Amino acid sequence: MFEVRTTREAPAQEVNSMSTSKRTLLDVPSLVERLKDADPGKRLQAAADLAALGTGAREAVGPLVEAVNDSTEAVRHKAIDALGAIGSEAREAVPTLIRCLKDKDATTRTAAANVLTQIGFEAVPLLAQVLAGDDAHFRCDVAFVLSQIGPKAQAAIPALLHALKDEDDRIQAAAAKALKAVDPATATKAGVG
Secondary structure, three states, X not given: OOOOOHHHHXXXXXXXXXXXXHHHHHHHHHHHHHOOOOOXXXXXXXXXXXXXXXXXXXXXXXXXXXXXXXXXXXXXXXXXXXXXXXXXXXHHHHHHHHHHOOOOOHHHHHHHHHHHHHHHHHHHHHHHHHOOOOOHHHHHHHHHHHHHHHHHHHHHHHHHHHHXXXXXXXXXXXXXXXXXXXXXXXXXXXXXX
């Protein structure tokens, strides 16, 4: 077991007082190295510091995607948070985040759904593809993410219309809700009220 060090807040505060360009140049490479440290507490802190950098940590997306598979749950969660802080520039994380929607841990699933929503339309094509999978619960989660993306998920309309015809009532309901959020006019035309 490891101990999370809560006294390491000072570096993040110091980092926040610097301009984004200076923070990026000074910290991202060293933080990426710390993501690989044997000590889970150091990996956790590195992910937290990268999250504090927000879009300034965009060059760390690849290593953060790797950290989403960390053996320590807290590190995985913080890596997902950091990807969310990077936002739409974390689009290369979409396949990994979609896989996280199947994770056995509810916190991981929720965090991944939130980050996919933040990434927005960049995630839509792959979300639309996986909407046709076999796992009903997973497909409902995907439809939920599309509903949260809203009108920016226009590219998923064909997949949502197809899901309205699914044999599973849960899929139909999730697709209907998503379609209403994405394109209310199309939902009305499809008989979704």
